[in-house]
Amino acid sequence: MQVFRKIFCGTALLAWLVGLAHGAGDPARGSRVFGQCAACHSVAPGEHLTGPSLAKVWNQKAASAEGFSRYSEALKRADVLWTEATLDAWLVKPEKFLPGTGMTFPGLKEAKDRQDVIAYLRAVSEGKAPQGRQGGRGMARMSREKLDLRKAPAEGQVTSITQCGDTYTVATADGKTQKIWEFNLRFKTDSSKLGPLPGKPVAVGAGMQGDRASVVFASPKEISEFVKQSCP
Ligand code: HEC
Structure with missing residues (x-):
């Protein structure tokens, strides 16, 4: 039993040392x-x-x-x-490593997780990233609804927005209108090539119900031009 334990410990130690020598992460x-x-990085x-x-x-140098x-x-x-x-120190707790950082992420507690994600970032930079999952881009898209807004279905194509009191009435190309409390409707812009065309704002969010509805415009100056004040 003693002998077995010794061998086992020896092997584990060796594996650990070899791991260290090779940059460890998977x-x-x-x-x-x-x-x-x-959700935040591609x-x-x-x-x-x-x-x-x-x-x-x-x-690379930080912030470059x-x-x-x-x-x-x-x-x-930060120099x-x-x-x-x-990277390891940063990922334990970004806010502790660099007070005032804009990365609002609590950190990765497990050393193994940090090692592996660092190995992945290194492989990506060196063009050797494992094939298959390209860093979960699909997830990034879902979590921020970064769809091609130029291809929005009729129910997403906003044809008019009127405002009366505390209520916006949003009409869409499928012929429907929805009344939304002003505080629950967000106006956003997306100037990327996936953003809406000028003058063609797009509604995104949980079916425009509740507090998640957003209307995305091509540029900020369109917003006040598009939203008309009108009471029935
Ligand atoms: C909630 C959004 C969010 C999450 C989640 C997040 N980050 Fe960040 N990250 C940021 C922001 C914002 C910055 C820029 C910080 C700044 O300017 O202070 C950043 C910066 C960085 C940087 C520095 C980049 C540079 O150009 O110097 C690295 C490295 C990094 N993040 C890695 C990660 C890793 C790895 C994870 C996952 C374990 C992660 N981040 C999770 C938002 C996030």
């Missing part, structure tokens, strides 16, 4: 852990969501993703190079 498993990041180059694209993050214009002052000022060690 990128395939890391691509699944990345599901927790995918690994496609230049595709910025709430957070910057992480396509080239490995060995090209075309991402929403970095916090804290991250811009950090993203390596295994800095």
